[in-house]
Amino acid sequence: MTNVAVISFPGSNCDRDIITAVNHITGTQPTQYWHKETSMEKHDLVILPGGFSFGDYLRCGAIAARSPIMDEVMEHVWRGGFVLGICNGFQILTEAGILPGTLMRNKQLQFVCRDVTLSLHHSQSNAILGQCDDNRQLVIPVAHNEGNYFADPDTLKKITDKEQIALTYTNTGAANYNPNGAINDIAGVTSDNGRVLGMMPHPERKAEAIHGGVDGHYLLTSIIEAAS
Amino acid sequence: MSMEAEHTTQDQARDMGLSADEFDRICTRLGRIPNLTELGIFSAMWSEHCSYKSSRRWLKTLPTTGDQVIHGPGENAGVVDIGDGMAAVFKIESHNHPSFIEPYQGAATGVGGILRDVFTMGARPVALLNALRFGEADHPLTRHLVSGVVSGVGGYGNCIGIPTIGGETHFDASYNQNILVNAMAVGLARADRIFLSAASGLGNPVIYIGAKTGRDGIHGATMASAEFSEEDMSKRPTVQVGDPLAGKLLMEASLELMASDSVVSIQDMGAAGLTSSSVEMSSKGGMGMEIDLDQVPIREKGMTPYEIMLSESQERMLVVLKPDATERAQAIFDKWDLDFAVIGKVTDTGHLVLTSQDAVVADLPLDPLVNDAPEYDRPYDPPSTPQPADHTSLVQDMALSTALKQMMGSHFLASRRWVYEQYDRHVMADTVIESGGDAALVRVHGTNRGLAVTTDCTQRYVLADPYQGAMQAVAEAYRNITATGAKPLATTNNLNFGNPEKPAIMGQIVGAVKGMGAACSALDVPVVSGNVSLYNETDGNAISPAPVIGMIGVIDDIADTVDIAITDTGLSVYIIGQTAAANDGWLSNSVYAHVIADHDHPDAPPPVDLALEAKHGDLIRHLTKQHLVAAVHDISDGGALVALAEMVMAGQTGADITLSPDQLTHGWAFGEDQGRYLVATSDPTALEAAAAKYGVEIQKIAVTNDRQELKLGDSDIISSTELRGVFEHWLPALMESKPR
Numbered sequence: 001m002t003n004v005a006v007i008s009f010p011g012s013n014c015d016r017d018i019i020t021a022v023n024h025i026t027g028t029q030p031t032q033y034w035h036k037e038t039s040m041e042k043h044d045l046v047i048l049p050g051g052f053s054f055g056d057y058l059r060c061g062a063i064a065a066r067s068p069i070m071d072e073v074m075e076h077v078w079r080g081g082f083v084l085g086i087c088n089g090f091q092i093l094t095e096a097g098i099l100p101g102t103l104m105r106n107k108q109l110q111f112v113c114r115d116v117t118l119s120l121h122h123s124q125s126n127a128i129l130g131q132c133d134d135n136r137q138l139v140i141p142v143a144h145n146e147g148n149y150f151a152d153p154d155t156l157k158k159i160t161d162k163e164q165i166a167l168t169y170t171n172t173g174a175a176n177y178n179p180n181g182a183i184n185d186i187a188g189v190t191s192d193n194g195r196v197l198g199m200m201p202h203p204e205r206k207a208e209a210i211h212g213g214v215d216g217h218y219l220l221t222s223i224i225e226a227a228s
Numbered sequence: 229m230s231m232e233a234e235h236t237t238q239d240q241a242r243d244m245g246l247s248a249d250e251f252d253r254i255c256t257r258l259g260r261i262p263n264l265t266e267l268g269i270f271s272a273m274w275s276e277h278c279s280y281k282s283s284r285r286w287l288k289t290l291p292t293t294g295d296q297v298i299h300g301p302g303e304n305a306g307v308v309d310i311g312d313g314m315a316a317v318f319k320i321e322s323h324n325h326p327s328f329i330e331p332y333q334g335a336a337t338g339v340g341g342i343l344r345d346v347f348t349m350g351a352r353p354v355a356l357l358n359a360l361r362f363g364e365a366d367h368p369l370t371r372h373l374v375s376g377v378v379s380g381v382g383g384y385g386n387c388i389g390i391p392t393i394g395g396e397t398h399f400d401a402s403y404n405q406n407i408l409v410n411a412m413a414v415g416l417a418r419a420d421r422i423f424l425s426a427a428s429g430l431g432n433p434v435i436y437i438g439a440k441t442g443r444d445g446i447h448g449a450t451m452a453s454a455e456f457s458e459e460d461m462s463k464r465p466t467v468q469v470g471d472p473l474a475g476k477l478l479m480e481a482s483l484e485l486m487a488s489d490s491v492v493s494i495q496d497m498g499a500a501g502l503t504s505s506s507v508e509m510s511s512k513g514g515m516g517m518e519i520d521l522d523q524v525p526i527r528e529k530g531m532t533p534y535e536i537m538l539s540e541s542q543e544r545m546l547v548v549l550k551p552d553a554t555e556r557a558q559a560i561f562d563k564w565d566l567d568f569a570v571i572g573k574v575t576d577t578g579h580l581v582l583t584s585q586d587a588v589v590a591d592l593p594l595d596p597l598v599n600d601a602p603e604y605d606r607p608y609d610p611p612s613t614p615q616p617a618d619h620t621s622l623v624q625d626m627a628l629s630t631a632l633k634q635m636m637g638s639h640f641l642a643s644r645r646w647v648y649e650q651y652d653r654h655v656m657a658d659t660v661i662e663s664g665g666d667a668a669l670v671r672v673h674g675t676n677r678g679l680a681v682t683t684d685c686t687q688r689y690v691l692a693d694p695y696q697g698a699m700q701a702v703a704e705a706y707r708n709i710t711a712t713g714a715k716p717l718a719t720t721n722n723l724n725f726g727n728p729e730k731p732a733i734m735g736q737i738v739g740a741v742k743g744m745g746a747a748c749s750a751l752d753v754p755v756v757s758g759n760v761s762l763y764n765e766t767d768g769n770a771i772s773p774a775p776v777i778g779m780i781g782v783i784d785d786i787a788d789t790v791d792i793a794i795t796d797t798g799l800s801v802y803i804i805g806q807t808a809a810a811n812d813g814w815l816s817n818s819v820y821a822h823v824i825a826d827h828d829h830p831d832a833p834p835p836v837d838l839a840l841e842a843k844h845g846d847l848i849r850h851l852t853k854q855h856l857v858a859a860v861h862d863i864s865d866g867g868a869l870v871a872l873a874e875m876v877m878a879g880q881t882g883a884d885i886t887l888s889p890d891q892l893t894h895g896w897a898f899g900e901d902q903g904r905y906l907v908a909t910s911d912p913t914a915l916e917a918a919a920a921k922y923g924v925e926i927q928k929i930a931v932t933n934d935r936q937e938l939k940l941g942d943s944d945i946i947s948s949t950e951l952r953g954v955f956e957h958w959l960p961a962l963m964e965s966k967p968r
Contacts, residue, residue, distance in 0.1 A: 010476075010477055010564070011387070011473050011476055011477075013387075013388065013389025013476065014389070016657075017655065017656060017657035020657060021657070034563075050655075051389060052387040052389075052472070052476075055472065055473025056387070057473070110379065110650055111379070111383075111652070112649055112650070113386075113648075113650070113651060113654065114649050141654055143386070143652040143654060202654065204657055205654040205657055210658075210671060210786060211654075211659075
């Protein structure tokens with residue numbers, strides 16, 4: 001059984017939601033860590049949840065990336081551990097230098113909360129995606145102010161070549177299919193070892209029937225199984 | 229500073245919003261002239277905002293009791309039993325004046341304030357709603373205000389992590405200089421773990437928690453109790469600044485503190501800050517309180533006692549702790565990095581005594597502060613009963629589909645997607661039904677129970693007829709809740725009016741409170757909390773009166789809920805509550821009258837029949853519980869055809885209207901007769917049998933199709949895509965347009 005940890009920062013507000021979703025899949029309660037903690041047990045999967053860590057002051061994720069617990073997360077990454085960062089968790093991972101690129105203010109300069117259609121890529125080459133099927137499209141909501149992914153041309157070429165662009169917003173024909181202006185429609189990227197995933201959409205919000213869809217449950221299940 | 233050193237004057241009192249009579253009354257009650265700090269405290273406690281001096285006489289007539297009510301008005305929020313040992317805690321509150329002056333911060337702090345009212349009672353907030361009113365679309369301030377308010381509402385709610393799932397946004401010239409920003413919060417608590425504000429226990433420590441006190445918002449409650457004038461834009465510095473991160477930390481720390489068996493009583497520092505919280509806590513408990521102002525955490529040096537007592541800095545609470553709980557409480561606040569200070573103690577003197585630098589700077593008896601605020605029986609002119617507009621002169625010669633398109637693209641009915649997509653509607657992962665339909669609905673976390681929530685008010689009806697209009701607001705909220713399958717339980721209200729010192733405005737208030745009372749009694753939805761916002765006037769022009777209703781309801785099993793989307797074809801669509809004979813509906817003061825007939829006049833609104841509302845509500849709940857209907861929508865603004873269009877657009881289907889051509893009148897399509905719903909069913913026989921059993925008139929009007937079009941009779945066809953185009957176009961186009 002996959003042993004999952006969830007890290008909470010001051011201002012994290014999706015920690016309970018991801019804990020609930022993980023619990024439905026694994027049948028066990030993930031271990032919760034507070035940002036001030038300086039030691040962490042060994043876990044198969046560490047999740048950085050969404051929210052507004054430190055109020056998004058300075059830059060989204062910038063202060064959280066320098067929290068005491070992040071030394072432990074970094075060590076977990078060096079050991080080849082699996083990490084999932086959702087929304088603010090993705091921002092923290094880029095601020096910590098664990099994932100390439102950065103997340104800028106949405107192009108339309110407004111918070112955006114709605115369902116988006118996502119395409120999966122390179123599930124075979126990214127260990128964290130496990131049994132995910134690249135042919136399956138996912139409908140999962142976003143909710144963010146700063147989800148506009150950007151990377152310089154060299155980085156972009158590198159993550160493209162190394163198959164690290166794991167999730168993109170699918171061009172459904174709708175004018176606003178890309179909710180934030182992200183370069184190359186990027187919604188999620190992985191680390192070069194394929195074991196750390198950062199994504200803007202919230203899979204825990206499409207995790208049971210009352211959410212109007214279970215594509216998030218599908219993705220989370222694959223990730224949890226991959227990490228076991 | 230000695231107390232005798234500074235005597236105040238009538239002029240100073242007037243600057244604080246107190247009349248000469250009220251100043252004399254204070255001096256008589258005290259037996260002396262108050263000093264500046266004391267006068268400031270009196271002016272805040274006796275302001276309209278805190279004392280309800282103009283409205284109290286009428287508010288007392290509202291129904292506030294019922295088997296479901298645990299705590300009615302008088303606490304920070306109303307508390308209602310929702311079954312299984314759980315309680316819903318909820319309230320609506322206005323932040324109108326600050327939002328006009330500084331829209332982002334005004335709206336954000338409005339949301340923060342109402343959230344504190346809810347979690348201060350021990351409840352975890354689970355839903356946010358709002359009711360917004362802006363000026364006409366092409367007024368030069370409107371886009372600036374819409375943009376700022378919407379991002380402020382979202383800015384606070386999104387960050388603190390409570391879903392904003394319901395609300396309404398309307399545009400009307402009467403709000404050009406006085407917008408309305410009403411925010412509602414709903415929370416959940418164990419029914420036996422509700423925290424109240426009455427202080428008790430002689431010598432118990434009084435602690436201050438949360439953010440530091442600054443000079444922001446000084447005398448906000450007084451600002452909220454006077455008319456606006458052009459110079460008021462200079463009042464910008466009195467608008468409070470919100471910090472949603474501090475709000476989130478304070479919420480988590482407060483809930484943790486309340487779970488730790490440390491708290492005697494607790495109250496947030498909302499309007500009039502430390503003044504109202506200390507006065508109300510000690511007076512409710514029949515005690516007194518001593519506060520050492522030097523212990524209050526302050527943000528800037530040199531703050532006077534007056535400033536500390538009148539500051540409305542956000543994210544602060546006052547708590548009376550159990551005698552041995554200080555260390556335990558301190559540890560919790562250290563964990564969350566929040567200020568925590570013992571600032572005083574509970575006494576039995578019946579006085580609020582403030583000290584600074586070892587001297588007494590204010591010493592006020594609580595009784596006159598709380599109980600001797602004047603209660604005015606303000607003279608009022610009962611509004612005259614309006615006549616309905618002449619029906620035939622309203623009806624225009626155009627195809628139904630043409631009229632429908634114009635109406636769906638008007639400011640009355642156009643999609644509010646531009647607004648609600650800026651609100652996080654999914655955080656907490658319990659959202660079952662979100663914005664865009666009738667009521668929204670959240671799951672009670674960890675159970676199958678659901679809580680339905682809505683806000684409503686049709687101000688053009690209230691302007692024409694305050695009594696009927698306020699009844700209609702209650703009735704529509706009741707239908708919104710009912711349309712999800714839930715049972716309406718209780719009400720909170722936000723009375724937004726002009727200057728009550730004018731008999732015509734006072735007449736609106738009296739009429740609306742009477743209508744609201746009648747409807748809440750008849751539909752068994754007692755008023756358990758509320759807020760009054762008067763003086764919404766600028767340069768003598770009052771707003772259209774808006775007695776906004778917030779309502780909650782409960783459903784035992786979320787598997788029994790329905791929403792407005794018709795997703796299947798071949799379903800039969802019925803109007804519930806429609807007689808076949810009444811095919812020419814009520815167009816007077818309808819959206820049709822305003823948009824199509826261009827008849828912008830406060831004619832009589834549709835009358836409300838409360839007995840029918842209750843009966844039809846019972847039938848809808850029966851149909852949803854028995855799973856006899858696939859979709860339900862309340863018929864309100866725009867009438868039956870608009871409701872049907874909304875249902876097929878939401879479900880990406882279409883419908884063939886099966887009425888005969890002579891029945892397809894504009895009155896039938898767009899009449900706003902009350903007490904009606906539209907339902908779609910795959911089992912017409914069972915539906916008709918149920919309606920007969922309940923004695924409710926129904927009319928079959930359509931069969932749903934998969935052609936994404938509405939077919940009205942033989943030749944009048946409009947595609948859902950075209951309709952959606954105009955429906956979704958208006959608000960984004962407005963917000964992207966260049967300043968005029």
